[in-house]
Amino acid sequence: MKIGIVCYPTYGGSGVVATELGIALANKGHEVHFITYNQPVRLNVLSKNIHFHEVFVEEYPLFHYQPYELALSSKLVAMVKLFDIEILHVHYAIPHAYAAYMAKQMLKEDGIDIPIVTTLHGTDITLVGSHPNYKTAVEFSINNSDVVTVVSESLKKDTLRLFNIRKEIKVIYNFIEFERYDVLNTTNCVRANLADEDERIISHISNFRPVKRIQDVIEVFYRVQKKIKAKLLMVGDGPERDGAEKKIMELGIESKVVFLGNTTELNKILCLSDLFLLPSFTESFGLAALEAMAAKTPVISSNSGGLPEVNVQGVTGFLSDVGNVEEMANNAIYILEDDAKLQTFKQKAYEHAHTFSIENILPQYECIYRALKEGCC
Numbered sequence: 001m002k003i004g005i006v007c008y009p010t011y012g013g014s015g016v017v018a019t020e021l022g023i024a025l026a027n028k029g030h031e032v033h034f035i036t037y038n039q040p041v042r043l044n045v046l047s048k049n050i051h052f053h054e055v056f057v058e059e060y061p062l063f064h065y066q067p068y069e070l071a072l073s074s075k076l077v078a079m080v081k082l083f084d085i086e087i088l089h090v091h092y093a094i095p096h097a098y099a100a101y102m103a104k105q106m107l108k109e110d111g112i113d114i115p116i117v118t119t120l121h122g123t124d125i126t127l128v129g130s131h132p133n134y135k136t137a138v139e140f141s142i143n144n145s146d147v148v149t150v151v152s153e154s155l156k157k158d159t160l161r162l163f164n165i166r167k168e169i170k171v172i173y174n175f176i177e178f179e180r181y182d183v184l185n186t187t188n189c190v191r192a193n194l195a196d197e198d199e200r201i202i203s204h205i206s207n208f209r210p211v212k213r214i215q216d217v218i219e220v221f222y223r224v225q226k227k228i229k230a231k232l233l234m235v236g237d238g239p240e241r242d243g244a245e246k247k248i249m250e251l252g253i254e255s256k257v258v259f260l261g262n263t264t265e266l267n268k269i270l271c272l273s274d275l276f277l278l279p280s281f282t283e284s285f286g287l288a289a290l291e292a293m294a295a296k297t298p299v300i301s302s303n304s305g306g307l308p309e310v311n312v313q314g315v316t317g318f319l320s321d322v323g324n325v326e327e328m329a330n331n332a333i334y335i336l337e338d339d340a341k342l343q344t345f346k347q348k349a350y351e352h353a354h355t356f357s358i359e360n361i362l363p364q365y366e367c368i369y370r371a372l373k374e375g376c377c
């Protein structure tokens with residue numbers, strides 16, 4: 001099939017899921033067209049069956065805001081016509097579902113009826129999308145998509161609670177490609193550059209937005225390192241990074257914290273980690289937690305949103321109420337204080353992550369595409 005994928009090309013979870021999905025579809029022989037404003041960070045455009053079409057927004061002095069939706073919908077129309085794209089799969093409602101709807105209407109003028117699959121990822125519903133500034137357009141775009149998917153049962157509930165939805169919503173979880181992690185687990189997981197032999201490595205990966213509660217990551221680590229020799233790896237970048245650095249200085253733990261910035265080598269970092277922290281205010285699924293588990297790293301997380309669908313209490317890690325850093329720290333110490341216990345948690349996290357292996361998830365998307373193409377969805 002010829003599938004157009006629209007996503008954010010950045011390090012955010014929705015872009016990562018969209019990119020990995022496109023790569024997996026291309027590996028199965030589908031022709032995949034990424035249509036976005038930059039090359040997605042995890043995408044290798046030289047791969048077979050993969051195409052990237054850049055959406056370019058011309059600067060013009062009259063524009064206070066650049067009209068990206070307009071440029072995107074025009075580009076979608078052009079690419080669908082040029083490459084005979086059969087399905088548009090848009091990730092993150094704002095503004096992608098809206099631009100896709102406009103493209104669909106424009107294509108109708110040329111006698112083309114392109115089906116739209118919209119995947120909702122989280123903050124497009126829970127934080128941004130339900131804001132009165134966007135709500136009407138988001139609700140309209142969801143209701144006018146041909147198929148709507150969400151990444152967890154929790155996000156489905158939130159979508160139905162916050163919007164007046166007339167469509168069926170299918171849950172398709174985030175996924176993991178194990179090959180990439182298994183190679184590292186069995187070969188070059190080198191920790192010597194980052195920590196001493198007797199130190200535990202704790203990591204956090206995010207885009208450092210307020211929703212990730214970066215200060216809680218530091219508060220938890222601060223309590224843990226008082227009891228257990230440990231290093232904290234902070235991976236990613238975003239608005240909360242300065243505040244995090246300040247807090248670390250205030251607490252006097254700067255020698256124990258390493259900021260690694262944005263990187264595409266997450267699996268290498270995760271495979272040398274002993275514990276992953278994700279105390280988010282809300283998390284529709286928590287792809288970072290799943291990636292950690294796939295690398296045999298147990299997770300200490302909040303219990304918000306879809307995290308309980310990923311992290312299993314007392315098995316793959318522990319979950320606490322948002323902001324309960326005391327309990328999170330105690331649970332972290334419980335896992336880290338004993339080698340045998342840590343190994344059990346690592347193994348269980350790895351085993352549970354297999355529920356979300358790409359082999360289980362990809363066919364669910366393909367099934368949707370096939371049904372749409374055959375006109376029975």
Ligand code: GMT
Binds near residue numbers: 014174288
């Ligand atoms: O929160 C992020 O890091 C980015 C955000 C996005 O939309 O780009 O991620 C959301 O989508 C991911 C993939 O489906 C989910 O795993 C994340 O839980 C979700 N983030 C939130 O709900 C805060």
